[in-house]
Amino acid sequence: xxKFFEQVLxxxxxxxxxxxxTEFMEQNEIKKNFGFVDRLLDTKLSRIHKxxxxxxxxxxxxxxxxxxxxxxxxxxxxxxxxxxxxxCWIDETHPDEKGYIGPSTLRAFEKINKGKDIxxxxxxxxxxxxxxxxxxxxxxxxxxxxxSLKEAILCCSIPTHNTNIALEAAMALGFGYHHAAIxxxxxxxxxxxxxxxxIGRNSGKGKFIGASTGSRIEFVVTQVQKMQTPDEVLNFIYxxxxxxxxxxxxxxxxxxxxxxxxxxxxxxxxxxxxxxGDTDTIAAIAGALSCLYAGSHSLPRKILNEVKEVNKxxxxxxxxxxxxxxxxx
Numbered sequence: 001x002x003k004f005f006e007q008v009l010x011x012x013x014x015x016x017x018x019x020x021x022t023e024f025m026e027q028n029e030i031k032k033n034f035g036f037v038d039r040l041l042d043t044k045l046s047r048i049h050k051x052x053x054x055x056x057x058x059x060x061x062x063x064x065x066x067x068x069x070x071x072x073x074x075x076x077x078x079x080x081x082x083x084x085x086x087x088c089w090i091d092e093t094h095p096d097e098k099g100y101i102g103p104s105t106l107r108a109f110e111k112i113n114k115g116k117d118i119x120x121x122x123x124x125x126x127x128x129x130x131x132x133x134x135x136x137x138x139x140x141x142x143x144x145x146x147x148s149l150k151e152a153i154l155c156c157s158i159p160t161h162n163t164n165i166a167l168e169a170a171m172a173l174g175f176g177y178h179h180a181a182i183x184x185x186x187x188x189x190x191x192x193x194x195x196x197x198x199i200g201r202n203s204g205k206g207k208f209i210g211a212s213t214g215s216r217i218e219f220v221v222t223q224v225q226k227m228q229t230p231d232e233v234l235n236f237i238y239x240x241x242x243x244x245x246x247x248x249x250x251x252x253x254x255x256x257x258x259x260x261x262x263x264x265x266x267x268x269x270x271x272x273x274x275x276x277g278d279t280d281t282i283a284a285i286a287g288a289l290s291c292l293y294a295g296s297h298s299l300p301r302k303i304l305n306e307v308k309e310v311n312k313x314x315x316x317x318x319x320x321x322x323x324x325x326x327x328x329x
Contacts, residue, residue, distance in 0.1 A: 001326060005139060006319035008181075008291045009065070010308075012135060013315065014299055015269040015287035016060040017307045019279035021046040027238045027276030036230070037273035040303055048099060055303075055310040058100040060132050060284045062093055065318045067136035067156065072321035077137050077152035079118060083159055102129040102245070108160040122162035123206035128250040130157035130170035132281050135288055138177035139322040149178050150199055161247070163206035169213040169247035171200030173285065176255070180292035181326070186262065189293065193217050193255065216241060216252035224259045230267070233260045234275045243277025250278050254285035261286070263294030 021041040022030050030037065033045050040055045052058075063086065070085030071077045090109060095101035104125030111121040130153075137152035153174040157167055175196030179189050197214025220241060227233050237256050242249035253275065261268040268290040272283025291297045308315070 002323040009315040011287035011291035013061045015283035019273040019283035022279045063133045064136045071140040105160045125161035126165040127245045128247045130161035134174035138174040140325040164204040165210045167204040168200035169251040172197035220256035257286040258289040265290040265297040
């Protein structure tokens with residue numbers, strides 16, 4: 001299990017690094033500047049990440065590994081270990097200076113550090129930050145313990161994204177990750193996402209009007225399975241679902257890619273980096289889903305090694321921590 005989780009974290013990190021330079025570019029802009037993204041890109045043409053290095057990861061990967069470490073050291077997933085992990089991430093990596101701390105997380109931690117009520121600080125967070133880091137609680141929950149999984153995802157989300165919109169997306173994705181890790185079929189993974197979405201939709205102190213992540217997941221799966229080419233899928237996602245930072249766009253967009261690529265992790269990542277909008281998060285999520293479903297990945301060794309070297313990350317260490325908590329360490 002440890003080697004499996006290491007490959008999942010590798011897929012997530014490579015997706016993050018591949019999608020980082022194209023983040024918040026329009027789809028046509030990506031096509032014009034890069035074509036179909038099949039390599040690590042220089043950041044000089046990036047809209048928002050010119051200050052980062054080629055192959056550098058962002059908050060997507062960093063938050064997950066800091067949280068895995070915090071959950072492992074605490075022996076459980078709870079709100080205190082979530083806040084501790086995220087605060088360590090902020091203090092050690094300075095994401096505000098690098099320009100990749102999400103707006104909901106930034107605002108929430110400004111309030112947390114002023115002593116505000118944890119249940120109140122995230123009541124406006126509808127962006128994808130909670131979903132983005134749902135890999136950590138999904139991998140750090142004892143396998144098959146669905147009640148514990150629900151509580152873990154809530155604890156990992158509430159401090160920054162305590163809304164029905166954000167929790168629906170985070171719960172859907174976390175349930176999907178966890179079921180994929182226990183060798184579920186594709187249909188079972190999607191069913192678990194829809195169940196998680198229903199639970200999340202009825203959670204959260206902040207209540208917002210917005211499209212349902214669960215309904216969008218069901219819709220994209222039926223539509224994408226009729227499509228023939230990656231371009232057809234990417235156009236559908238960009239034009240119909242949307243790829244902004246909103247949780248109810250990012251998660252269905254990533255699931256749509258997964259539904260098309262299935263176990264092809266490398267294609268998932270390339271499509272996520274090429275779709276436009278929140279490309280680093282979409283590529284990371286789609287890559288992790290495909291890797292979990294496949295049980296492994298076949299990412300180009302040169303690209304994987306470059307991402308590891310640029311970021312100086314030992315993913316096997318975090319994979320070990322997660323696998324112990326999952327129950328196969």
